[in-house]
Amino acid sequence: xxxxxxxxxxxxxxxxxxxxxxxxxxxxxxxxxxxxxxxxxxxxxxxxxxxxxxxxxxxxxxxxxxxxxxxxxxxxxxxxxxxxxxxxxxxxxxxxxxxxxxxxxxxxxxxxxxxxxxxxxxxxxxxxxxxxxxxxxxxxxxxxxxxxxxxxxxxxxxxxxxxxxxxxxxxxxxxxxxxxxxxxxxxxxxxxxxxxxxxxxxxxxxxxxxxxxxxxxxxxxxxxxxxxxxxxxxxxxxxxxxxxxxxxxxxxxxxxxxxxxxxxxxxxxxxxxxxxxxxxxxxxxxxxxxxxxxxxxxxxxxxxxxxxxxxxxxxxxxxxxxxxxxxxxxxxxxxxxxxxxxxxxxxxxxxxxxxxxxxxxxxxxxxxxxxxxxxxxxxxxxxxxxxxxxxxx
Ligand code: ATP
Ligand code: MG
Numbered sequence: 001x002x003x004x005x006x007x008x009x010x011x012x013x014x015x016x017x018x019x020x021x022x023x024x025x026x027x028x029x030x031x032x033x034x035x036x037x038x039x040x041x042x043x044x045x046x047x048x049x050x051x052x053x054x055x056x057x058x059x060x061x062x063x064x065x066x067x068x069x070x071x072x073x074x075x076x077x078x079x080x081x082x083x084x085x086x087x088x089x090x091x092x093x094x095x096x097x098x099x100x101x102x103x104x105x106x107x108x109x110x111x112x113x114x115x116x117x118x119x120x121x122x123x124x125x126x127x128x129x130x131x132x133x134x135x136x137x138x139x140x141x142x143x144x145x146x147x148x149x150x151x152x153x154x155x156x157x158x159x160x161x162x163x164x165x166x167x168x169x170x171x172x173x174x175x176x177x178x179x180x181x182x183x184x185x186x187x188x189x190x191x192x193x194x195x196x197x198x199x200x201x202x203x204x205x206x207x208x209x210x211x212x213x214x215x216x217x218x219x220x221x222x223x224x225x226x227x228x229x230x231x232x233x234x235x236x237x238x239x240x241x242x243x244x245x246x247x248x249x250x251x252x253x254x255x256x257x258x259x260x261x262x263x264x265x266x267x268x269x270x271x272x273x274x275x276x277x278x279x280x281x282x283x284x285x286x287x288x289x290x291x292x293x294x295x296x297x298x299x300x301x302x303x304x305x306x307x308x309x310x311x312x313x314x315x316x317x318x319x320x321x322x323x324x325x326x327x328x329x330x331x332x333x334x335x336x337x338x339x340x341x342x343x344x345x346x347x348x349x350x351x352x353x354x355x356x357x358x359x360x361x362x363x364x365x366x367x368x369x370x371x372x373x374x375x376x377x378x379x380x381x382x383x384x385x386x387x388x389x390x391x392x393x
Contacts, residue, residue, distance in 0.1 A: 006084050108150065205238065208277075232389065238389075
């Protein structure tokens, strides 16, 4: 007896990124991430038919729920609600007739592709044969350039996939294939976007937030937690470190001249984040800096700040302007949280004048009265970490 069609998601990944020796490694990670992203949905098994992935959908799963999850799994180029069945043209035609009976369309095209050229008919012959049947039962006309409905057919030796729409995936590389980075996450607009961009390049991101409790309320920490919760939808498990920075800042205020303080704060943040990063196995730190956006982000100041850490520092937003970053924050879903007013620790204890052109030597000199080692330890020891996961457990 012919096997009945099976419903699921047909997933195409970025061939180029996944080519070569690392292909197996990337695919394994992509599969693991797909399993995590859908762990609370009635889905599976996940199979790997030649060059694509197919995730069977259980009866209970709504396509909308699955669509949302898949739209956040990096490494997916595009995906479709599809069905799979035996690669028999007559049976395919019958099933397609049934599937389109509830759809209204005035024009259509059939787009058949053979993954292996051993199939007896050419793609063109398949298009014509299925096309004639569809035309006959629907009365719709064939339109190859702008049809209302496209019937996609992918033929493999042992099965055929059929679908009617292709949705864009988030692209990028599967999280976990590019190592770990530690992102300095403020409650602002930029750093969550920076974290997102690193995840999209395959990094697992650990988060470090500096707050000013007891001098400020808990808002900035609550924002950081909420932002990490939103970002965790893209990497499924996250760790967030909350570092009390207020007392450290107070000490800086009492010993460092006003115009250099922001730089000294930032350098201390980097030193503390570096220690956390090393403990977490991070290969780099990430910030949301964008060149020239504020006075602490002139090229001279960025260079001065960066000297404080020996870890590689990545700044994925360096060449973006605020409008581009804002748009991306909205797309990721972080923007509304980022704009909640809070008392950012760096805007507290801040003088009116901030030096825009500093040198490493000047700031090192200004740091001399500080016991840097003690201050770093002072930030690290009470720092505590939270674990977040998605889907929530
Ligand atoms: P953001 O929108 O990310 O707050 P920003 O444009 O406000 O960035 P700055 O305040 O100069 O820029 O901060 C530059 C970067 O330093 C931030 O993107 C972030 O990576 C890091 N940073 C600043 N404040 C904090 C904080 N309180 N905790 C953790 N990281 C911070
Ligand atoms: Mg900020």
